[in-house]
Amino acid sequence: MSAGNLQQIGERLKSERARVGLSQVALADACGVNRGTLATWEKGEQGASAQILFAMAEQGIDVLFVVTGKRSNESEATLAPAERALLQAWRESGDKGRALLSAAAEVLKPE
Structure with a gap:
Protein backbone atom coordinates (compact mmCIF):
# COMPACT_ATOMS: atom_id res chain seq x y z
CA MET A 1 0.00 0.00 0.00
CA ASN A 73 -25.16 1.34 2.85
CA GLU A 74 -26.55 3.45 5.61
CA SER A 75 -27.43 0.85 8.19
CA GLU A 76 -27.77 0.94 11.91
CA ALA A 77 -24.25 -0.46 12.22
CA THR A 78 -22.76 2.68 10.67
CA LEU A 79 -24.70 5.14 12.82
CA ALA A 80 -23.01 7.14 15.52
CA PRO A 81 -24.37 6.42 19.01
CA ALA A 82 -26.36 9.69 19.07
CA GLU A 83 -27.86 8.88 15.65
CA ARG A 84 -28.73 5.39 16.86
CA ALA A 85 -30.45 6.88 19.94
CA LEU A 86 -32.57 9.18 17.76
CA LEU A 87 -33.57 6.29 15.52
CA GLN A 88 -34.52 4.21 18.56
CA ALA A 89 -36.55 7.13 19.96
CA TRP A 90 -38.37 7.38 16.62
CA ARG A 91 -39.14 3.66 16.62
CA GLU A 92 -40.38 3.64 20.20
CA SER A 93 -42.45 6.83 20.11
CA GLY A 94 -46.07 7.33 19.21
CA ASP A 95 -47.56 9.80 16.77
CA LYS A 96 -46.85 12.83 18.97
CA GLY A 97 -43.22 11.86 19.52
CA ARG A 98 -42.68 11.25 15.82
CA ALA A 99 -44.29 14.58 14.97
CA LEU A 100 -41.95 16.31 17.41
CA LEU A 101 -38.87 14.54 16.00
CA SER A 102 -39.97 15.37 12.45
CA ALA A 103 -40.41 19.03 13.37
CA ALA A 104 -36.97 19.09 14.97
CA ALA A 105 -35.45 17.52 11.85
CA GLU A 106 -37.05 20.21 9.68
CA VAL A 107 -35.60 22.96 11.86
CA LEU A 108 -32.12 21.40 11.68
CA LYS A 109 -32.02 21.03 7.88
CA PRO A 110 -29.50 23.33 6.21
CA GLU A 111 -31.10 26.12 4.22
Whole structure:
Protein backbone atom coordinates (compact mmCIF):
# COMPACT_ATOMS: atom_id res chain seq x y z
CA MET A 1 0.00 0.00 0.00
CA SER A 2 1.42 3.38 -0.95
CA ALA A 3 2.04 6.21 1.49
CA GLY A 4 -0.61 8.25 -0.36
CA ASN A 5 -3.21 5.55 0.23
CA LEU A 6 -2.34 5.36 3.92
CA GLN A 7 -2.63 9.13 4.20
CA GLN A 8 -6.09 9.09 2.59
CA ILE A 9 -7.16 6.25 4.87
CA GLY A 10 -5.90 8.23 7.86
CA GLU A 11 -7.83 11.33 6.81
CA ARG A 12 -11.03 9.31 6.37
CA LEU A 13 -10.48 7.61 9.75
CA LYS A 14 -10.16 11.02 11.41
CA SER A 15 -13.35 12.27 9.73
CA GLU A 16 -15.24 9.13 10.75
CA ARG A 17 -14.04 9.45 14.33
CA ALA A 18 -15.35 13.01 14.36
CA ARG A 19 -18.64 11.94 12.75
CA VAL A 20 -19.34 9.45 15.51
CA GLY A 21 -18.28 11.98 18.16
CA LEU A 22 -15.33 10.13 19.67
CA SER A 23 -12.11 11.66 20.90
CA GLN A 24 -8.81 10.05 19.96
CA VAL A 25 -8.51 8.73 23.50
CA ALA A 26 -12.02 7.23 23.48
CA LEU A 27 -11.55 5.45 20.14
CA ALA A 28 -8.05 4.31 21.09
CA ASP A 29 -9.41 2.85 24.34
CA ALA A 30 -12.20 1.06 22.46
CA CYS A 31 -9.57 -0.44 20.13
CA GLY A 32 -7.24 -1.44 22.95
CA VAL A 33 -4.40 0.84 21.84
CA ASN A 34 -2.95 4.12 23.08
CA ARG A 35 -3.74 7.54 21.62
CA GLY A 36 -0.33 7.76 19.97
CA THR A 37 -1.02 4.62 17.93
CA LEU A 38 -4.34 6.01 16.76
CA ALA A 39 -2.61 9.27 15.86
CA THR A 40 -0.16 7.38 13.64
CA TRP A 41 -3.09 5.79 11.79
CA GLU A 42 -4.81 9.15 11.36
CA LYS A 43 -1.58 10.67 10.01
CA GLY A 44 -1.25 7.80 7.53
CA GLU A 45 2.06 6.65 8.99
CA GLN A 46 0.76 3.12 9.67
CA GLY A 47 -2.32 1.05 8.96
CA ALA A 48 -4.64 -0.67 11.42
CA SER A 49 -5.15 -4.45 11.48
CA ALA A 50 -8.40 -6.20 10.64
CA GLN A 51 -8.95 -6.83 14.35
CA ILE A 52 -8.70 -3.09 15.02
CA LEU A 53 -10.99 -2.25 12.11
CA PHE A 54 -13.55 -4.65 13.61
CA ALA A 55 -13.32 -2.82 16.96
CA MET A 56 -13.79 0.49 15.14
CA ALA A 57 -16.87 -0.83 13.36
CA GLU A 58 -18.35 -1.71 16.75
CA GLN A 59 -18.04 2.00 17.65
CA GLY A 60 -20.02 3.05 14.57
CA ILE A 61 -17.06 3.79 12.29
CA ASP A 62 -17.89 3.09 8.63
CA VAL A 63 -14.85 0.90 7.98
CA LEU A 64 -15.65 0.44 4.28
CA PHE A 65 -15.49 4.22 3.89
CA VAL A 66 -12.25 4.44 5.86
CA VAL A 67 -10.55 1.83 3.69
CA THR A 68 -12.05 2.53 0.24
CA GLY A 69 -13.60 5.98 0.38
CA LYS A 70 -17.00 4.48 -0.51
CA ARG A 71 -19.80 4.67 2.02
CA SER A 72 -21.42 1.43 3.06
CA ASN A 73 -25.16 1.34 2.85
CA GLU A 74 -26.55 3.45 5.61
CA SER A 75 -27.43 0.85 8.19
CA GLU A 76 -27.77 0.94 11.91
CA ALA A 77 -24.25 -0.46 12.22
CA THR A 78 -22.76 2.68 10.67
CA LEU A 79 -24.70 5.14 12.82
CA ALA A 80 -23.01 7.14 15.52
CA PRO A 81 -24.37 6.42 19.01
CA ALA A 82 -26.36 9.69 19.07
CA GLU A 83 -27.86 8.88 15.65
CA ARG A 84 -28.73 5.39 16.86
CA ALA A 85 -30.45 6.88 19.94
CA LEU A 86 -32.57 9.18 17.76
CA LEU A 87 -33.57 6.29 15.52
CA GLN A 88 -34.52 4.21 18.56
CA ALA A 89 -36.55 7.13 19.96
CA TRP A 90 -38.37 7.38 16.62
CA ARG A 91 -39.14 3.66 16.62
CA GLU A 92 -40.38 3.64 20.20
CA SER A 93 -42.45 6.83 20.11
CA GLY A 94 -46.07 7.33 19.21
CA ASP A 95 -47.56 9.80 16.77
CA LYS A 96 -46.85 12.83 18.97
CA GLY A 97 -43.22 11.86 19.52
CA ARG A 98 -42.68 11.25 15.82
CA ALA A 99 -44.29 14.58 14.97
CA LEU A 100 -41.95 16.31 17.41
CA LEU A 101 -38.87 14.54 16.00
CA SER A 102 -39.97 15.37 12.45
CA ALA A 103 -40.41 19.03 13.37
CA ALA A 104 -36.97 19.09 14.97
CA ALA A 105 -35.45 17.52 11.85
CA GLU A 106 -37.05 20.21 9.68
CA VAL A 107 -35.60 22.96 11.86
CA LEU A 108 -32.12 21.40 11.68
CA LYS A 109 -32.02 21.03 7.88
CA PRO A 110 -29.50 23.33 6.21
CA GLU A 111 -31.10 26.12 4.22
